[in-house]
């Protein structure tokens with residue numbers, strides 16, 4: 001093996017941008033946060049149509065030409081990687097998720113530092129639609145650095161969100177003093193049946209994209225380039241986003257109900273409920289947030305046999321329209337005091353009554369969940385549910401809501417929380433040359 005080929009191996013090579021169609025077509029919109037229009041298409045907030053050029057073979061790769069040739073706007077959609085906050089939080093939810101929690105096997109702080117530096121640079125490349133290294137090494141005996149399966153798909157709105165679990169701050173890497181205040185594993189709560197196989201982790205990556213292969217490629221290439229330092233602990237493949245961002249049509253969960261109707265959406269709400277400030281006692285968390293991940297199994301066959309009246313009173317909303325039982329339309333503001341005779345129109349033990357901010361001293365969380373399926377279980381029942389993901393400035397916000405749900409949610413008859421983890425999600429990187437966790441290694 002030549003020195004050059006050794007340099008291209010996934011473990012040793014720092015991720016570098018490479019040329020090729022993908023790079024020319026999809027030069028990213030780093031640092032740009034405005035919506036763009038081209039060829040009659042308007043991309044969502046934060047979405048950027050990439051700058052383009054003509055390829056060496058003379059192929060016109062301008063957005064208009066690509067769109068004329070029928071290539072979808074998703075191919076071109078890229079979100080800025082550098083900025084105040086990480087992507088995948090305020091970003092309008094993409095259609096697919098790959099969520100992976102990792103254990104760090106490295107035995108020294110330097111090894112961990114190298115992983116975080118390599119990952120941060122590789123994440124920048126992939127969110128811009130570029131490979132993490134050579135797909136086709138120059139020499140025949142070279143091993144491809146990037147695995148290649150999304151070489152020409154474009155960014156597909158990929159966002160990659162990195163989180164640190166509480167266990168990363170134990171004594172192994174000398175990071176105790178960087179642990180945010182009040183950041184520990186979630187407390188045990190009523191109604192849980194947690195499986196250790198889907199619980200915890202030192203690091204996590206949330207990959208979201210409009211093409212599932214793009215999200216999958218990103219996580220597997222990150223895992224591959226650090227394969228001697230980290231091992232995957234648990235993974236959930238999500239589809240059919242079960243939450244809505246501003247201006248998005250509300251999707252449905254696997255119980256058939258619209259999910260994400262009332263969610264955090266305004267900048268004021270993000271500032272008040274999602275972005276962490278000085279309260280974590282760690283400068284690296286200012287502009288960050290906490291991610292709570294709950295793998296929730298659904299007893300779908302049992303739910304399917306329940307009456308529509310019962311289903312609707314369990315959520316407090318109608319099934320088709322998604323309207324609160326006190327109103328007519330999906331976005332009508334629920335009136336928890338409205339009654340028919342002596343009975344509240346929205347039952348007090350309905351899911352939404354328990355967690356609505358009106359009934360919780362104003363507590364809100366940003367939900368960004370996905371449906372998932374693991375196929376069928378050993379006796380042929382659907383093995384599926386909701387990968388509940390929520391972001392908040394303090395994990396206590398989730399705990400407060402879940403304690404109520406665990407005790408009295410009528411939905412508990414149809415769901416089981418089987419996986420759980422919490423991660424501190426650092427603020428975004430200001431520009432190239434920085435990496436997540438840099439502050440830990442000075």
Ligand SMILES: C=CC1=C(C)c2cc3[nH]c(cc4nc(cc5[nH]c(cc1n2)c(C)c5CCC(=O)O)C(CCC(=O)O)=C4C)c(C)c3C=C
Pocket residue numbers: 253255257258259260261262263294296298315317334351352355356357365386388398401402405415
């Ligand atoms: C602790 C937080 C929450 C968990 C866990 C959770 C699980 C869960 N939720 C649904 C389906 C729906 N949830 C809805 C609303 C809703 N849920 C939470 C929190 C948790 N849900 C909040 C804060 C809210 C908003 C309440 C409000 O302000 O009105 C709805 C109604 C539609 C909507 O507003 O999104 C549905 C449907 C499932 C299936 C589930 C676990 C599997």
Ligand SMILES: [Fe+2]
Pocket residue numbers: 351
């Ligand atoms: Fe909910």
